[in-house]
Amino acid sequence: MSAAPAPDVQAAFEAAKGFMPPHEGLALYAAAVEAGGLGLPLLEIGTYCGRSTLLLAEAARLSGVSVFTVDHHRGSEEQQPGWDYHDPETVDAELGVMDTLPLFRRTLRRAELEEYVVALVGRSPQIAAVWNAPVGLVFIDGGHTDEHAGADYEGWAPHVAEGGFLVIHDVFPDPADEFTGQAPYRVYLRALESGAFTEVSATDSLRVLRRTGPAPATPVRSH
Numbered sequence: 001m002s003a004a005p006a007p008d009v010q011a012a013f014e015a016a017k018g019f020m021p022p023h024e025g026l027a028l029y030a031a032a033v034e035a036g037g038l039g040l041p042l043l044e045i046g047t048y049c050g051r052s053t054l055l056l057a058e059a060a061r062l063s064g065v066s067v068f069t070v071d072h073h074r075g076s077e078e079q080q081p082g083w084d085y086h087d088p089e090t091v092d093a094e095l096g097v098m099d100t101l102p103l104f105r106r107t108l109r110r111a112e113l114e115e116y117v118v119a120l121v122g123r124s125p126q127i128a129a130v131w132n133a134p135v136g137l138v139f140i141d142g143g144h145t146d147e148h149a150g151a152d153y154e155g156w157a158p159h160v161a162e163g164g165f166l167v168i169h170d171v172f173p174d175p176a177d178e179f180t181g182q183a184p185y186r187v188y189l190r191a192l193e194s195g196a197f198t199e200v201s202a203t204d205s206l207r208v209l210r211r212t213g214p215a216p217a218t219p220v221r222s223h
């Protein structure tokens with residue numbers, strides 16, 4: 001898989017606030033372009049300010065599909081005031097809590113990619129509980145605790161279509177390398193052990209898996 005976004009999209013991506021390094025972004029983009037060929041939507045968990053969303057949006061634009069991006073926009077644990085990944089510009093001055101939704105909307109608007117993206121504002125498990133459509137790609141980059149990353153895997157991986165992709169960010173097999181915990185690594189192992197996915201590429205902490213086997217089981221839901 002190799003592809004690069006148009007220079008204006010690449011520039012917008014690099015200028016956007018967020019946590020996706022350019023070389024990992026290229027791997028995500030390449031998977032998204034290929035996934036777009038399935039004619040199914042692309043789905044992201046962890047919008048933040050829209051940095052990775054831009055790449056998915058450009059891939060969606062090329063294929064005529066949509067991106068759905070999930071975030072409550074209140075930030076993960078490590079992004080809260082006093083923590084290492086906190087950015088004071090993400091705080092709503094009136095309410096004194098994080099709100100990345102306005103920054104995300106600005107990012108997409110500036111890049112002229114708004115029309116390819118649907119923002120789902122809320123908690124990932126709550127949205128996954130009512131989602132019932134196949135997707136070409138699921139990108140897991142939400143909360144990094146076992147509770148959150150595990151729920152993202154259980155809630156969304158069953159919706160990846162045959163031939164589609166499960167992409168996981170911040171996979172650190174060596175505990176010495178990790179900075180926000182190893183939950184994404186454990187999710188990556190679960191995906192491989194399920195027999196549903198086969199690894200396609202590893203670009204630093206970004207893992208791209210393709211669905212090659214029967215879908216992992218959808219968890220029993222209690223509404």
Ligand SMILES: C[S@@+](CC[C@H](N)C(=O)[O-])C[C@H]1O[C@@H](n2cnc3c(N)ncnc32)[C@H](O)[C@@H]1O
Pocket residue numbers: 017018019020045046047048049050051052053070071072073074075076100122123124125141142143144148
């Ligand atoms: C690491 S950031 C995403 C970074 C983004 N993909 C980028 O490229 O810059 C994680 C995001 O996940 C969101 N998040 C964490 N737990 C969540 C949950 N359970 N449901 C919805 N969003 C969640 C946070 O609000 C935060 O914006």
